[in-house]
Amino acid sequence: MSEDKFDAIIVGAGIAGATAALLLAREGLSVVVVERGNYAGAKNMTGGRLYAHSLEAVIPGFAEAAPVERRVTQERISLMTETGCFTASFLNGRPGAPDRDSYVVLRGAFDRWLMEQAEAAGAMLVSGVLVDDLLTRDGRVCGVIAGEDKMPAEVVILADGANSQLLERAGLRAEPVGPRQMAVGVKEVIEFDDKVVEDRFNLLPGEGLAWLFAGLPSGGKVGGGFLYTNKASVSVGLVATTAEFMKSERTIHELLERFKAHPAIEPLLKGGKLAEYSGHMVAEGGYDMIPRLYNDGVVVIGEAAHLVINLGYTVRGMDLAAGSAQAAAKAVIAAKQAGDFSARSLAAYKTFLDDSFVIKDMKHYRKFPHFMENSRLFNEYPEMLEKICAGIFTVDGRAPASMLSKLMEPMKEVGLLNLMKDGLKGARSL
Amino acid sequence: MSGQSAALRVSVEEKLGVDKFHVDESYPHIEVDKAADPADIMTLVRACPAGLYKYSEGALTFDYAGCFECGTCRVLSKGKVVSKWSFPKGTFGVEYRFG
Numbered sequence: 001m002s003e004d005k006f007d008a009i010i011v012g013a014g015i016a017g018a019t020a021a022l023l024l025a026r027e028g029l030s031v032v033v034v035e036r037g038n039y040a041g042a043k044n045m046t047g048g049r050l051y052a053h054s055l056e057a058v059i060p061g062f063a064e065a066a067p068v069e070r071r072v073t074q075e076r077i078s079l080m081t082e083t084g085c086f087t088a089s090f091l092n093g094r095p096g097a098p099d100r101d102s103y104v105v106l107r108g109a110f111d112r113w114l115m116e117q118a119e120a121a122g123a124m125l126v127s128g129v130l131v132d133d134l135l136t137r138d139g140r141v142c143g144v145i146a147g148e149d150k151m152p153a154e155v156v157i158l159a160d161g162a163n164s165q166l167l168e169r170a171g172l173r174a175e176p177v178g179p180r181q182m183a184v185g186v187k188e189v190i191e192f193d194d195k196v197v198e199d200r201f202n203l204l205p206g207e208g209l210a211w212l213f214a215g216l217p218s219g220g221k222v223g224g225g226f227l228y229t230n231k232a233s234v235s236v237g238l239v240a241t242t243a244e245f246m247k248s249e250r251t252i253h254e255l256l257e258r259f260k261a262h263p264a265i266e267p268l269l270k271g272g273k274l275a276e277y278s279g280h281m282v283a284e285g286g287y288d289m290i291p292r293l294y295n296d297g298v299v300v301i302g303e304a305a306h307l308v309i310n311l312g313y314t315v316r317g318m319d320l321a322a323g324s325a326q327a328a329a330k331a332v333i334a335a336k337q338a339g340d341f342s343a344r345s346l347a348a349y350k351t352f353l354d355d356s357f358v359i360k361d362m363k364h365y366r367k368f369p370h371f372m373e374n375s376r377l378f379n380e381y382p383e384m385l386e387k388i389c390a391g392i393f394t395v396d397g398r399a400p401a402s403m404l405s406k407l408m409e410p411m412k413e414v415g416l417l418n419l420m421k422d423g424l425k426g427a428r429s430l
Numbered sequence: 431m432s433g434q435s436a437a438l439r440v441s442v443e444e445k446l447g448v449d450k451f452h453v454d455e456s457y458p459h460i461e462v463d464k465a466a467d468p469a470d471i472m473t474l475v476r477a478c479p480a481g482l483y484k485y486s487e488g489a490l491t492f493d494y495a496g497c498f499e500c501g502t503c504r505v506l507s508k509g510k511v512v513s514k515w516s517f518p519k520g521t522f523g524v525e526y527r528f529g
Binding site: 106129146147176177188242248253261 | 440442445446448449473476478481498501506516518519520521527
Protein backbone atom coordinates (compact mmCIF):
# COMPACT_ATOMS: atom_id res chain seq x y z
CA MET A 1 0.00 0.00 0.00
CA SER A 2 1.20 3.49 -0.82
CA GLU A 3 3.21 5.53 1.67
CA ASP A 4 1.80 8.73 0.16
CA LYS A 5 -0.59 10.80 2.17
CA PHE A 6 -4.02 11.04 0.64
CA ASP A 7 -6.23 14.07 0.95
CA ALA A 8 -9.09 11.78 1.96
CA ILE A 9 -9.53 8.16 2.91
CA ILE A 10 -13.12 6.99 2.75
CA VAL A 11 -14.07 3.89 4.71
CA GLY A 12 -16.78 1.96 2.87
CA ALA A 13 -17.81 1.90 -0.80
CA GLY A 14 -21.55 2.21 -0.33
CA ILE A 15 -23.67 5.02 -1.71
CA ALA A 16 -22.38 7.56 0.81
CA GLY A 17 -18.73 6.60 0.33
CA ALA A 18 -18.79 6.35 -3.45
CA THR A 19 -20.70 9.63 -3.83
CA ALA A 20 -18.21 11.46 -1.60
CA ALA A 21 -15.32 9.88 -3.52
CA LEU A 22 -16.77 11.00 -6.85
CA LEU A 23 -17.26 14.59 -5.69
CA LEU A 24 -13.78 14.88 -4.16
CA ALA A 25 -12.09 13.28 -7.17
CA ARG A 26 -13.87 15.69 -9.51
CA GLU A 27 -12.24 18.57 -7.62
CA GLY A 28 -8.83 16.98 -8.00
CA LEU A 29 -8.37 15.75 -4.44
CA SER A 30 -6.47 12.52 -3.97
CA VAL A 31 -8.99 10.08 -2.57
CA VAL A 32 -8.96 6.39 -1.78
CA VAL A 33 -11.95 4.30 -0.79
CA VAL A 34 -11.17 1.31 1.43
CA GLU A 35 -13.80 -1.43 1.19
CA ARG A 36 -13.65 -4.68 3.17
CA GLY A 37 -15.75 -6.60 0.62
CA ASN A 38 -14.31 -7.91 -2.61
CA TYR A 39 -16.18 -5.24 -4.55
CA ALA A 40 -18.28 -2.19 -3.83
CA GLY A 41 -21.67 -3.44 -2.64
CA ALA A 42 -20.46 -6.89 -1.58
CA LYS A 43 -21.54 -6.25 2.01
CA ASN A 44 -24.48 -3.99 1.30
CA MET A 45 -28.18 -4.65 1.27
CA THR A 46 -31.35 -2.60 0.90
CA GLY A 47 -35.09 -3.32 0.82
CA GLY A 48 -35.03 -1.32 -1.27
CA ARG A 49 -35.90 1.85 -2.85
CA LEU A 50 -33.70 4.75 -3.82
CA TYR A 51 -35.29 8.20 -4.01
CA ALA A 52 -33.34 9.68 -6.89
CA HIS A 53 -33.27 13.42 -6.14
CA SER A 54 -29.97 13.69 -4.27
CA LEU A 55 -27.93 11.42 -6.52
CA GLU A 56 -29.57 13.16 -9.47
CA ALA A 57 -27.93 16.38 -8.28
CA VAL A 58 -24.52 14.66 -8.47
CA ILE A 59 -24.99 12.62 -11.66
CA PRO A 60 -27.85 14.10 -13.70
CA GLY A 61 -29.79 11.40 -15.50
CA PHE A 62 -27.94 8.65 -13.62
CA ALA A 63 -30.81 6.19 -13.86
CA GLU A 64 -30.39 5.90 -17.62
CA ALA A 65 -26.94 4.42 -17.19
CA ALA A 66 -27.04 2.88 -13.73
CA PRO A 67 -28.25 -0.68 -13.10
CA VAL A 68 -31.58 0.25 -11.51
CA GLU A 69 -34.21 -2.48 -11.42
CA ARG A 70 -37.44 -0.56 -11.97
CA ARG A 71 -38.84 2.96 -11.63
CA VAL A 72 -41.52 2.92 -8.95
CA THR A 73 -44.94 3.82 -10.34
CA GLN A 74 -47.13 1.81 -7.98
CA GLU A 75 -47.38 2.21 -4.23
CA ARG A 76 -49.17 -0.14 -1.90
CA ILE A 77 -49.55 0.04 1.87
CA SER A 78 -51.14 -2.85 3.73
CA LEU A 79 -52.30 -3.53 7.24
CA MET A 80 -52.05 -7.28 7.58
CA THR A 81 -53.55 -9.72 10.06
CA GLU A 82 -53.35 -13.48 10.09
CA THR A 83 -56.53 -13.84 8.05
CA GLY A 84 -56.79 -10.51 6.27
CA CYS A 85 -54.97 -7.77 4.46
CA PHE A 86 -56.27 -4.22 4.01
CA THR A 87 -54.44 -2.46 1.19
CA ALA A 88 -54.31 1.10 -0.09
CA SER A 89 -52.99 1.21 -3.62
CA PHE A 90 -51.86 4.12 -5.76
CA LEU A 91 -50.86 4.13 -9.39
CA ASN A 92 -48.79 7.14 -10.35
CA GLY A 93 -49.35 7.36 -14.08
CA ARG A 94 -47.68 10.72 -14.51
CA PRO A 95 -44.55 10.77 -16.66
CA GLY A 96 -41.29 10.38 -14.76
CA ALA A 97 -39.31 13.39 -13.59
CA PRO A 98 -35.68 12.71 -12.66
CA ASP A 99 -35.74 14.66 -9.39
CA ARG A 100 -39.05 13.15 -8.22
CA ASP A 101 -38.54 9.57 -9.33
CA SER A 102 -37.52 6.63 -7.22
CA TYR A 103 -36.09 3.30 -8.19
CA VAL A 104 -35.96 -0.21 -6.84
CA VAL A 105 -32.29 -1.16 -6.67
CA LEU A 106 -30.10 -4.10 -5.71
CA ARG A 107 -26.91 -2.95 -4.10
CA GLY A 108 -24.53 -5.57 -5.48
CA ALA A 109 -24.86 -4.13 -8.97
CA PHE A 110 -25.76 -0.55 -8.10
CA ASP A 111 -22.90 0.21 -5.72
CA ARG A 112 -20.36 -1.26 -8.10
CA TRP A 113 -21.63 1.03 -10.85
CA LEU A 114 -21.54 4.09 -8.61
CA MET A 115 -18.02 3.31 -7.42
CA GLU A 116 -16.94 2.93 -11.07
CA GLN A 117 -18.14 6.48 -11.69
CA ALA A 118 -15.95 7.66 -8.80
CA GLU A 119 -12.98 5.68 -10.16
CA ALA A 120 -13.49 7.17 -13.62
CA ALA A 121 -13.25 10.61 -11.98
CA GLY A 122 -9.93 9.66 -10.40
CA ALA A 123 -10.80 8.07 -7.05
CA MET A 124 -9.01 4.89 -6.10
CA LEU A 125 -10.75 1.80 -4.75
CA VAL A 126 -8.92 -0.62 -2.47
CA SER A 127 -11.25 -3.57 -2.00
CA GLY A 128 -10.87 -6.63 0.20
CA VAL A 129 -9.24 -4.58 2.96
CA LEU A 130 -10.75 -4.13 6.40
CA VAL A 131 -9.96 -0.92 8.25
CA ASP A 132 -9.15 -2.16 11.75
CA ASP A 133 -8.66 1.18 13.42
CA LEU A 134 -8.06 4.86 13.00
CA LEU A 135 -4.59 6.32 12.96
CA THR A 136 -4.43 9.14 15.50
CA ARG A 137 -1.83 11.68 16.59
CA ASP A 138 -2.31 14.01 19.55
CA GLY A 139 -5.97 13.07 19.65
CA ARG A 140 -6.68 13.90 16.02
CA VAL A 141 -7.48 11.39 13.32
CA CYS A 142 -4.77 11.28 10.66
CA GLY A 143 -5.43 8.11 8.70
CA VAL A 144 -6.44 4.49 9.00
CA ILE A 145 -4.84 1.25 10.10
CA ALA A 146 -5.49 -1.92 8.09
CA GLY A 147 -3.58 -4.94 9.35
CA GLU A 148 0.10 -3.98 9.26
CA ASP A 149 -0.53 -1.01 7.00
CA LYS A 150 -0.83 2.55 8.19
CA MET A 151 -2.41 4.82 5.61
CA PRO A 152 -2.12 8.55 6.39
CA ALA A 153 -4.65 11.11 5.18
CA GLU A 154 -5.66 14.69 5.83
CA VAL A 155 -9.20 13.56 6.55
CA VAL A 156 -10.95 10.22 7.09
CA ILE A 157 -14.56 9.99 5.96
CA LEU A 158 -16.43 7.25 7.79
CA ALA A 159 -19.00 5.71 5.46
CA ASP A 160 -18.91 2.27 7.03
CA GLY A 161 -22.62 1.80 7.44
CA ALA A 162 -25.19 1.04 10.13
CA ASN A 163 -22.86 -1.31 11.96
CA SER A 164 -19.92 1.13 12.05
CA GLN A 165 -17.15 0.02 14.36
CA LEU A 166 -15.19 3.23 13.90
CA LEU A 167 -17.75 5.79 15.06
CA GLU A 168 -16.90 5.30 18.72
CA ARG A 169 -13.19 5.07 17.91
CA ALA A 170 -13.42 8.51 16.32
CA GLY A 171 -14.99 9.89 19.49
CA LEU A 172 -18.21 10.69 17.67
CA ARG A 173 -20.47 8.65 19.91
CA ALA A 174 -19.89 8.21 23.62
CA GLU A 175 -22.51 5.54 24.27
CA PRO A 176 -22.93 2.51 22.00
CA VAL A 177 -26.28 2.40 20.18
CA GLY A 178 -29.00 0.53 22.05
CA PRO A 179 -31.40 -2.24 20.94
CA ARG A 180 -34.33 0.24 20.76
CA GLN A 181 -32.43 2.41 18.31
CA MET A 182 -31.61 -0.31 15.81
CA ALA A 183 -33.77 -2.61 13.75
CA VAL A 184 -32.82 -5.79 11.97
CA GLY A 185 -33.96 -6.53 8.44
CA VAL A 186 -34.06 -9.75 6.45
CA LYS A 187 -34.72 -10.10 2.75
CA GLU A 188 -35.12 -12.76 0.12
CA VAL A 189 -34.54 -12.13 -3.54
CA ILE A 190 -36.83 -14.51 -5.40
CA GLU A 191 -36.26 -14.96 -9.11
CA PHE A 192 -38.81 -15.65 -11.81
CA ASP A 193 -38.81 -16.40 -15.49
CA ASP A 194 -38.98 -13.45 -17.84
CA LYS A 195 -42.23 -11.49 -17.87
CA VAL A 196 -43.64 -13.19 -14.75
CA VAL A 197 -42.97 -10.13 -12.58
CA GLU A 198 -44.71 -7.76 -14.98
CA ASP A 199 -47.67 -10.06 -15.52
CA ARG A 200 -48.12 -10.92 -11.86
CA PHE A 201 -47.83 -7.37 -10.55
CA ASN A 202 -49.53 -5.65 -13.46
CA LEU A 203 -46.50 -3.62 -14.45
CA LEU A 204 -45.40 -1.98 -17.65
CA PRO A 205 -41.82 -2.69 -18.77
CA GLY A 206 -39.37 -0.82 -16.57
CA GLU A 207 -42.01 0.20 -14.06
CA GLY A 208 -42.17 -1.15 -10.55
CA LEU A 209 -44.08 -1.62 -7.33
CA ALA A 210 -43.16 -0.62 -3.77
CA TRP A 211 -45.29 -2.32 -1.13
CA LEU A 212 -45.03 -1.87 2.62
CA PHE A 213 -46.87 -3.82 5.33
CA ALA A 214 -47.69 -3.28 9.00
CA GLY A 215 -49.00 -5.86 11.43
CA LEU A 216 -48.36 -9.54 10.88
CA PRO A 217 -44.92 -9.39 9.17
CA SER A 218 -43.18 -8.08 12.30
CA GLY A 219 -45.34 -10.26 14.55
CA GLY A 220 -47.35 -7.28 15.83
CA LYS A 221 -44.15 -5.65 17.05
CA VAL A 222 -42.54 -2.39 15.94
CA GLY A 223 -41.50 -3.04 12.36
CA GLY A 224 -42.99 -3.99 9.02
CA GLY A 225 -42.80 -6.03 5.86
CA PHE A 226 -41.85 -5.02 2.34
CA LEU A 227 -42.07 -6.26 -1.20
CA TYR A 228 -40.35 -4.57 -4.12
CA THR A 229 -40.33 -5.67 -7.74
CA ASN A 230 -36.99 -6.01 -9.47
CA LYS A 231 -36.45 -6.70 -13.18
CA ALA A 232 -36.93 -10.45 -12.99
CA SER A 233 -37.22 -10.98 -9.25
CA VAL A 234 -38.91 -9.62 -6.17
CA SER A 235 -37.32 -8.49 -2.93
CA VAL A 236 -39.48 -9.58 0.00
CA GLY A 237 -38.63 -9.20 3.65
CA LEU A 238 -39.28 -7.54 6.95
CA VAL A 239 -37.72 -5.24 9.50
CA ALA A 240 -38.22 -5.35 13.28
CA THR A 241 -36.69 -3.41 16.14
CA THR A 242 -33.94 -5.56 17.62
CA ALA A 243 -35.24 -5.03 21.17
CA GLU A 244 -38.48 -6.79 20.18
CA PHE A 245 -36.66 -10.10 20.12
CA MET A 246 -36.03 -9.92 23.85
CA LYS A 247 -39.61 -11.05 24.34
CA SER A 248 -41.03 -12.24 21.03
CA GLU A 249 -42.43 -15.75 20.55
CA ARG A 250 -40.93 -16.23 17.14
CA THR A 251 -37.55 -16.06 15.49
CA ILE A 252 -37.08 -13.47 12.75
CA HIS A 253 -36.83 -16.35 10.33
CA GLU A 254 -40.21 -17.73 11.45
CA LEU A 255 -41.72 -14.27 11.02
CA LEU A 256 -40.43 -14.11 7.46
CA GLU A 257 -41.73 -17.57 6.58
CA ARG A 258 -45.13 -16.73 8.06
CA PHE A 259 -45.28 -13.46 6.10
CA LYS A 260 -44.38 -15.26 2.87
CA ALA A 261 -47.04 -17.90 3.56
CA HIS A 262 -49.80 -15.29 4.02
CA PRO A 263 -52.61 -15.70 1.45
CA ALA A 264 -51.95 -12.17 0.16
CA ILE A 265 -48.30 -13.01 -0.55
CA GLU A 266 -47.92 -16.71 -1.22
CA PRO A 267 -49.58 -16.74 -4.68
CA LEU A 268 -47.34 -13.86 -5.75
CA LEU A 269 -44.19 -15.81 -4.95
CA LYS A 270 -45.34 -19.11 -6.43
CA GLY A 271 -42.86 -20.79 -8.73
CA GLY A 272 -40.08 -18.39 -7.77
CA LYS A 273 -36.60 -19.53 -6.91
CA LEU A 274 -34.61 -18.17 -3.98
CA ALA A 275 -31.57 -16.35 -5.35
CA GLU A 276 -30.27 -14.81 -2.14
CA TYR A 277 -31.12 -14.45 1.53
CA SER A 278 -29.65 -11.48 3.37
CA GLY A 279 -29.74 -9.60 6.65
CA HIS A 280 -28.72 -6.14 7.78
CA MET A 281 -29.22 -3.68 10.61
CA VAL A 282 -30.89 -0.35 10.11
CA ALA A 283 -30.89 2.70 12.37
CA GLU A 284 -34.32 3.86 13.37
CA GLY A 285 -33.87 6.37 16.15
CA GLY A 286 -34.34 9.33 13.84
CA TYR A 287 -32.94 12.80 14.44
CA ASP A 288 -32.24 12.29 18.13
CA MET A 289 -29.93 9.40 17.33
CA ILE A 290 -27.57 11.34 15.05
CA PRO A 291 -24.06 11.26 16.53
CA ARG A 292 -21.49 14.02 16.56
CA LEU A 293 -20.66 14.43 12.86
CA TYR A 294 -17.04 15.63 12.85
CA ASN A 295 -13.87 15.81 14.85
CA ASP A 296 -10.29 16.75 14.07
CA GLY A 297 -9.50 14.97 10.79
CA VAL A 298 -12.71 12.95 10.57
CA VAL A 299 -16.34 13.21 9.42
CA VAL A 300 -19.11 10.61 9.32
CA ILE A 301 -21.71 10.25 6.55
CA GLY A 302 -24.55 7.98 5.46
CA GLU A 303 -25.95 5.30 7.70
CA ALA A 304 -22.82 5.29 9.85
CA ALA A 305 -24.25 8.66 10.96
CA HIS A 306 -27.63 6.92 11.43
CA LEU A 307 -29.25 9.04 8.72
CA VAL A 308 -32.46 7.09 8.12
CA ILE A 309 -36.09 8.14 7.99
CA ASN A 310 -38.76 5.47 8.38
CA LEU A 311 -42.32 6.72 8.22
CA GLY A 312 -44.00 3.41 7.53
CA TYR A 313 -45.08 4.59 4.06
CA THR A 314 -41.66 5.84 2.99
CA VAL A 315 -38.35 4.42 4.11
CA ARG A 316 -35.28 6.48 3.26
CA GLY A 317 -31.59 5.97 3.78
CA MET A 318 -29.85 5.97 0.42
CA ASP A 319 -30.95 9.47 -0.61
CA LEU A 320 -29.79 10.77 2.77
CA ALA A 321 -26.49 8.96 2.23
CA ALA A 322 -25.92 10.75 -1.08
CA GLY A 323 -27.08 14.05 0.48
CA SER A 324 -24.71 13.77 3.42
CA ALA A 325 -21.87 12.85 1.05
CA GLN A 326 -22.47 16.12 -0.82
CA ALA A 327 -22.36 18.18 2.36
CA ALA A 328 -19.21 16.41 3.55
CA ALA A 329 -17.48 16.74 0.17
CA LYS A 330 -18.21 20.47 0.12
CA ALA A 331 -16.67 20.87 3.57
CA VAL A 332 -13.63 18.74 2.74
CA ILE A 333 -12.99 20.66 -0.48
CA ALA A 334 -13.11 23.92 1.49
CA ALA A 335 -10.82 22.42 4.14
CA LYS A 336 -8.34 21.43 1.41
CA GLN A 337 -8.36 24.96 0.01
CA ALA A 338 -7.79 26.39 3.48
CA GLY A 339 -5.22 23.71 4.33
CA ASP A 340 -7.07 23.16 7.58
CA PHE A 341 -8.67 19.84 8.46
CA SER A 342 -9.26 20.59 12.12
CA ALA A 343 -12.65 20.14 13.75
CA ARG A 344 -13.17 23.90 13.49
CA SER A 345 -12.76 23.75 9.74
CA LEU A 346 -14.75 20.52 9.29
CA ALA A 347 -17.61 22.01 11.31
CA ALA A 348 -18.67 23.39 7.93
CA TYR A 349 -19.93 19.86 7.18
CA LYS A 350 -22.52 20.17 9.92
CA THR A 351 -23.51 23.63 8.71
CA PHE A 352 -23.97 22.37 5.14
CA LEU A 353 -25.84 19.30 6.36
CA ASP A 354 -28.12 21.36 8.62
CA ASP A 355 -28.96 23.55 5.62
CA SER A 356 -29.63 20.55 3.38
CA PHE A 357 -32.76 18.44 3.01
CA VAL A 358 -31.04 15.74 5.08
CA ILE A 359 -31.27 17.41 8.48
CA LYS A 360 -34.34 19.46 7.59
CA ASP A 361 -36.24 16.25 6.84
CA MET A 362 -34.81 14.35 9.82
CA LYS A 363 -35.85 17.23 12.10
CA HIS A 364 -39.28 17.45 10.55
CA TYR A 365 -39.95 13.79 11.35
CA ARG A 366 -38.13 13.88 14.67
CA LYS A 367 -41.14 12.73 16.72
CA PHE A 368 -42.12 9.91 14.40
CA PRO A 369 -39.88 7.14 15.80
CA HIS A 370 -41.58 7.69 19.16
CA PHE A 371 -45.03 7.57 17.54
CA MET A 372 -44.14 4.24 15.95
CA GLU A 373 -43.49 2.70 19.35
CA ASN A 374 -47.20 2.13 19.72
CA SER A 375 -48.39 -1.45 19.78
CA ARG A 376 -51.85 -0.47 18.48
CA LEU A 377 -50.38 0.40 15.07
CA PHE A 378 -49.19 -3.17 14.60
CA ASN A 379 -52.03 -5.06 16.32
CA GLU A 380 -55.34 -3.32 17.05
CA TYR A 381 -55.52 -1.19 13.91
CA PRO A 382 -54.86 -3.96 11.38
CA GLU A 383 -57.48 -6.07 13.23
CA MET A 384 -59.93 -3.18 13.33
CA LEU A 385 -59.68 -2.72 9.56
CA GLU A 386 -60.12 -6.43 8.98
CA LYS A 387 -63.29 -6.43 11.10
CA ILE A 388 -64.70 -3.34 9.39
CA CYS A 389 -64.07 -4.80 5.93
CA ALA A 390 -65.37 -8.24 6.85
CA GLY A 391 -68.51 -6.52 8.17
CA ILE A 392 -69.02 -4.45 5.04
CA PHE A 393 -68.26 -7.11 2.46
CA THR A 394 -69.94 -10.15 4.05
CA VAL A 395 -73.50 -11.18 3.12
CA ASP A 396 -74.82 -14.08 5.17
CA GLY A 397 -78.62 -13.77 5.10
CA ARG A 398 -78.83 -12.28 8.58
CA ALA A 399 -80.45 -8.94 9.29
CA PRO A 400 -77.94 -6.25 8.26
CA ALA A 401 -76.43 -3.96 10.85
CA SER A 402 -76.30 -0.29 9.93
CA MET A 403 -73.18 0.93 8.15
CA LEU A 404 -72.49 3.17 11.11
CA SER A 405 -72.39 0.28 13.54
CA LYS A 406 -70.30 -1.80 11.10
CA LEU A 407 -67.76 0.99 11.28
CA MET A 408 -68.16 1.94 14.90
CA GLU A 409 -68.18 -1.45 16.62
CA PRO A 410 -64.62 -2.41 15.59
CA MET A 411 -63.50 1.16 16.34
CA LYS A 412 -65.01 1.04 19.82
CA GLU A 413 -63.06 -2.14 20.53
CA VAL A 414 -59.85 -0.18 20.03
CA GLY A 415 -61.30 2.75 21.92
CA LEU A 416 -62.43 5.98 20.30
CA LEU A 417 -60.19 7.97 22.59
CA ASN A 418 -57.17 5.88 21.55
CA LEU A 419 -58.06 6.40 17.90
CA MET A 420 -58.30 10.15 18.35
CA LYS A 421 -55.14 10.31 20.40
CA ASP A 422 -53.12 8.21 17.96
CA GLY A 423 -54.55 10.01 14.94
CA LEU A 424 -53.63 13.36 16.37
CA LYS A 425 -50.19 12.22 17.48
CA GLY A 426 -49.52 10.66 14.08
CA ALA A 427 -50.65 13.77 12.24
CA ARG A 428 -48.49 15.98 14.46
CA SER A 429 -45.37 13.85 14.05
CA LEU A 430 -45.66 14.06 10.27
CA MET B 431 -51.80 -11.93 17.00
CA SER B 432 -52.20 -15.53 18.15
CA GLY B 433 -52.16 -18.83 16.32
CA GLN B 434 -49.46 -21.38 15.81
CA SER B 435 -46.52 -20.49 13.67
CA ALA B 436 -46.73 -21.75 10.13
CA ALA B 437 -44.64 -24.79 9.38
CA LEU B 438 -41.36 -23.54 8.00
CA ARG B 439 -41.30 -24.31 4.32
CA VAL B 440 -37.68 -23.42 3.88
CA SER B 441 -35.14 -23.77 6.69
CA VAL B 442 -32.67 -21.00 7.34
CA GLU B 443 -29.85 -23.46 6.61
CA GLU B 444 -31.26 -24.07 3.14
CA LYS B 445 -31.40 -20.33 2.56
CA LEU B 446 -27.80 -19.84 3.65
CA GLY B 447 -26.90 -22.62 1.22
CA VAL B 448 -27.90 -20.32 -1.63
CA ASP B 449 -25.68 -17.48 -0.38
CA LYS B 450 -22.02 -16.95 -1.11
CA PHE B 451 -19.59 -16.97 1.81
CA HIS B 452 -15.80 -16.85 1.92
CA VAL B 453 -15.25 -18.48 5.30
CA ASP B 454 -12.02 -17.70 7.12
CA GLU B 455 -11.42 -21.05 8.79
CA SER B 456 -8.53 -19.62 10.80
CA TYR B 457 -10.37 -16.70 12.38
CA PRO B 458 -13.72 -16.82 14.20
CA HIS B 459 -14.75 -13.14 14.06
CA ILE B 460 -17.42 -13.61 16.74
CA GLU B 461 -16.95 -15.48 20.00
CA VAL B 462 -19.66 -16.40 22.48
CA ASP B 463 -19.89 -17.09 26.19
CA LYS B 464 -21.51 -20.52 26.50
CA ALA B 465 -22.19 -19.95 30.20
CA ALA B 466 -24.35 -16.87 29.53
CA ASP B 467 -27.88 -16.48 30.89
CA PRO B 468 -30.27 -18.63 28.78
CA ALA B 469 -32.75 -15.73 28.54
CA ASP B 470 -30.08 -13.55 26.91
CA ILE B 471 -29.08 -16.42 24.64
CA MET B 472 -32.70 -16.93 23.51
CA THR B 473 -32.92 -13.27 22.48
CA LEU B 474 -30.09 -13.88 20.03
CA VAL B 475 -31.57 -17.21 18.90
CA ARG B 476 -34.69 -15.27 17.86
CA ALA B 477 -33.01 -12.18 16.42
CA CYS B 478 -30.08 -13.55 14.40
CA PRO B 479 -31.15 -13.35 10.73
CA ALA B 480 -28.91 -16.25 9.83
CA GLY B 481 -30.11 -18.43 12.73
CA LEU B 482 -26.55 -19.02 13.89
CA TYR B 483 -27.34 -19.06 17.60
CA LYS B 484 -28.80 -22.42 18.60
CA TYR B 485 -29.81 -23.39 22.10
CA SER B 486 -30.94 -26.88 22.97
CA GLU B 487 -30.72 -29.03 26.06
CA GLY B 488 -29.09 -26.21 27.96
CA ALA B 489 -26.23 -25.75 25.53
CA LEU B 490 -25.46 -22.87 23.19
CA THR B 491 -23.93 -23.69 19.86
CA PHE B 492 -22.81 -20.97 17.49
CA ASP B 493 -21.26 -21.11 14.04
CA TYR B 494 -19.78 -17.92 12.61
CA ALA B 495 -19.57 -19.36 9.10
CA GLY B 496 -22.97 -18.17 7.85
CA CYS B 497 -22.78 -14.71 9.42
CA PHE B 498 -24.22 -11.65 7.60
CA GLU B 499 -22.02 -9.38 9.76
CA CYS B 500 -25.12 -7.30 10.51
CA GLY B 501 -24.20 -6.61 14.14
CA THR B 502 -27.64 -7.38 15.56
CA CYS B 503 -26.17 -9.73 18.19
CA ARG B 504 -23.54 -7.15 19.10
CA VAL B 505 -26.15 -4.45 19.71
CA LEU B 506 -28.62 -6.74 21.46
CA SER B 507 -26.26 -8.59 23.76
CA LYS B 508 -24.67 -5.47 25.27
CA GLY B 509 -21.58 -7.44 26.21
CA LYS B 510 -23.45 -10.51 27.43
CA VAL B 511 -23.38 -13.75 25.38
CA VAL B 512 -21.22 -12.15 22.69
CA SER B 513 -17.73 -11.99 24.17
CA LYS B 514 -16.06 -10.73 20.99
CA TRP B 515 -17.49 -9.10 17.88
CA SER B 516 -15.43 -7.99 14.91
CA PHE B 517 -15.77 -8.01 11.16
CA PRO B 518 -14.14 -10.87 9.28
CA LYS B 519 -10.81 -9.90 7.76
CA GLY B 520 -10.87 -8.25 4.34
CA THR B 521 -12.17 -10.43 1.45
CA PHE B 522 -13.77 -12.89 3.91
CA GLY B 523 -17.34 -13.35 5.04
CA VAL B 524 -20.64 -12.93 3.24
CA GLU B 525 -20.63 -11.68 -0.35
CA TYR B 526 -23.93 -10.35 -1.62
CA ARG B 527 -24.41 -10.73 -5.34
CA PHE B 528 -27.87 -9.13 -5.29
CA GLY B 529 -27.98 -7.17 -2.03
